[in-house]
Amino acid sequence: MDLYDKYKLKRVINADGKMTILGVSKVSDEVVDAQKLGAQNFFEMSDLLVKTGEYLAHLVGSEDALVVNSASAGIAESLAGIIGQGSQYHVYHPYTDRITKREVILPMGHDVDYGTPVDVMISVAGGKMVPAGYSNMCKPEHLEMQITDQTAAILYIKSHHTVQKSMLTIPEAIEVAHRHNLPLVLDAAAEEDLLKYVKMGADIVIYSGAKAIEGPASGVIFGKEEYIKWARMQGFGIGRAMKIGKENIIGLTAAIAKYLKEGSEYGESMIERLKPFVDNLDQIPNMDVKIVQDGAGRAIYRAEVKPIGDLTAKEICDQLRNGETAIYAREYRVNEGIIEFDIRAVNEIEMYQIVSRLKEIVGGN
Numbered sequence: 001m002d003l004y005d006k007y008k009l010k011r012v013i014n015a016d017g018k019m020t021i022l023g024v025s026k027v028s029d030e031v032v033d034a035q036k037l038g039a040q041n042f043f044e045m046s047d048l049l050v051k052t053g054e055y056l057a058h059l060v061g062s063e064d065a066l067v068v069n070s071a072s073a074g075i076a077e078s079l080a081g082i083i084g085q086g087s088q089y090h091v092y093h094p095y096t097d098r099i100t101k102r103e104v105i106l107p108m109g110h111d112v113d114y115g116t117p118v119d120v121m122i123s124v125a126g127g128k129m130v131p132a133g134y135s136n137m138c139k140p141e142h143l144e145m146q147i148t149d150q151t152a153a154i155l156y157i158k159s160h161h162t163v164q165k166s167m168l169t170i171p172e173a174i175e176v177a178h179r180h181n182l183p184l185v186l187d188a189a190a191e192e193d194l195l196k197y198v199k200m201g202a203d204i205v206i207y208s209g210a211k212a213i214e215g216p217a218s219g220v221i222f223g224k225e226e227y228i229k230w231a232r233m234q235g236f237g238i239g240r241a242m243k244i245g246k247e248n249i250i251g252l253t254a255a256i257a258k259y260l261k262e263g264s265e266y267g268e269s270m271i272e273r274l275k276p277f278v279d280n281l282d283q284i285p286n287m288d289v290k291i292v293q294d295g296a297g298r299a300i301y302r303a304e305v306k307p308i309g310d311l312t313a314k315e316i317c318d319q320l321r322n323g324e325t326a327i328y329a330r331e332y333r334v335n336e337g338i339i340e341f342d343i344r345a346v347n348e349i350e351m352y353q354i355v356s357r358l359k360e361i362v363g364g365n
């Protein structure tokens, strides 16, 4: 059976990176096997969430953990839990007037749109966003001056999407939060280190299952026992609309164990795979080609292509996307005339297809 023909879908080569619009990442056979076991068996569901949580917490060294259906759900459910403080009345009346302490302080440069704006998830939780600092800067004192008796939590987004310049660090944000007896909730959705932020002392740390972890569409929150307990309670309230299936609870748990054991593809191996690709790209006329490291300094290497012929980088990317197979290059720098190819989810055959399509576009043979 060919899925693409059956549903009249376009084939996709993802040389862009971990992109939600393309389905984020591919899942390994090992994880699919775990999903299958999950799908084809029964469990006491609340027990499944508690026990997988205990297992995962043990792996990363947090007090507790909870598998959720996305990092977004993780933000909404953990903030809702903090606002409700374990109240059963709150679970059934999440937006009640009886609870007024709903302010969630967020550095202004962290209110990014990752597919939906961060502040939408604060609203779903029943929180009221209070921006701290300015769009280009937030210092510990900016955060601190927004704290009132109505503050429920401080939210920090660790991501390449956010403003990086003149931003307080995570330890600084934790320090401010704890000095005022407030929890620091950290959205680390796409981050690669599952241990670091728990160790730093963040009260809740949230990851997306399908990004660095390469698990199924899901999310996980690690953190302090009480906050995880409160987040888990949301499953009987707003969290019901974000329910995760047993196959993905088991799948993500297996993916995290695998990821912690093996990590993801590291720099050296990526460079090795890039070399023949870059050599082949180099054969195409009117292109400067080289291997470059990720702009944010991660151990990710990509092929950088600078067209010097008649077609601009943007025109080439448009044609790559609009071909019979949709080839998505990384277009972050097309305005500077640069196309990047991220090969984390690209195999040898696909690299060959990219080269031949590029030749067609720029008129090589």
Ligand SMILES: *Cc1c(COP(=O)(O)O)cnc(C)c1O
Pocket: 020, 069, 070, 071, 072, 073, 114, 157, 158, 159, 161, 187, 188, 189, 190, 207, 208, 209, 218, 219
């Ligand atoms: C991707 C992302 C999310 C959302 O993750 P989902 O699992 O898709 O909900 C949240 N925050 C940041 C910073 C992200 O990059």
